[in-house]
Amino acid sequence: MSNLYVWEAANLFCGDEDPTKSKHLTLQNLRLPTLEEIFQDHHAGGARVAIEVGLGIKKLEPTFKLVGWDPDLLSQFGLGAKGKKRFTAYQIIRDKRAGTAIEGKAVIEGRLGKIAPDEFKRGDLLANDYAINEVTHYELYFDRREKFYWDFFINSVRIDGVDQNSDENTILRVPASV
Template sequence: MSTIYVMEAANLFAGDHDPTASKHLSLAELKLPPLQEMYQEHHAGGSRVQIEVAVGIQKLEPTFKLNGWDPDLLTQFGLGSSRQKVFTAYGVIRDKRTGLAIEAKAIIEGRLGKIEPDAFQRGELQGHEYAINEVMHYELWFNEKEKLFWDFFSSEWRLDGISQNDDERRILRVQR
């Protein structure tokens, strides 16, 4: 039976180790990374038609915007922070047919690579746009089910909990 799922609310934790790292009061915008394949064009010598061949997936770059200033996030920025951080986003997704609230969760390991303040204008709420770069791990969960899992260091790629590259990892002797 068809339905429609609508996100109604979101929260972001900038550091899972700290339960006070919730950004629910200042979160204005959250954008999970676009999933986009990379293609290479190929026109074979014996072919009349050029094709494109999938050769990988483009880098993942999630972004978010917070209203106001966040001095704790300023200290997580850039090269001064040698380790990656864990960012966990939660969303309340509403099944419009049943009215049921469903949890969406994204776990992202990366570096806070960009902080861009809005121009200050008296009488308006100034915000800051942030980008998470150097993403090395990404998980997307819907209704407590793993939909997507990728980890750079283990070369693991799963969709709906099913490995998409076990054969490749086995042949290359890449351990989990």
């Protein structure tokens, strides 16, 4: 049965250590990572038509924008904060058929790699664009169900809870740990 799910609201925690550090009052926009496969063209010597060959998934690059200055995030930026942080985004997704609110959730581990302030203009709210780089872990949930899970260090990819790398990890003797 067809349905429409609309993303209505969001909140972001930049570092899950402190549950009081909600960004719900300053969050202006949030872009979850694009899931995009890497393809390379292959035109075989004896073939008349070329094909594309899938080779993996492109790096993940989430971004967000906050109104005003955020001193906590200034401290998390760049060389002064070499460790990764966990960023957790919560979304209200509205089931338009039933009218109910559904929880969306994304968990991202990476480093705050960009802070780009807007140009100052008197009378306008200044905001800052942020980027999370060096992403090594990503989870995406819809209605509390895991839709996508990826961890660089244990070479794990799950889609709808199904391990997509189990045969490769077994053959390569990659130790799995969660």
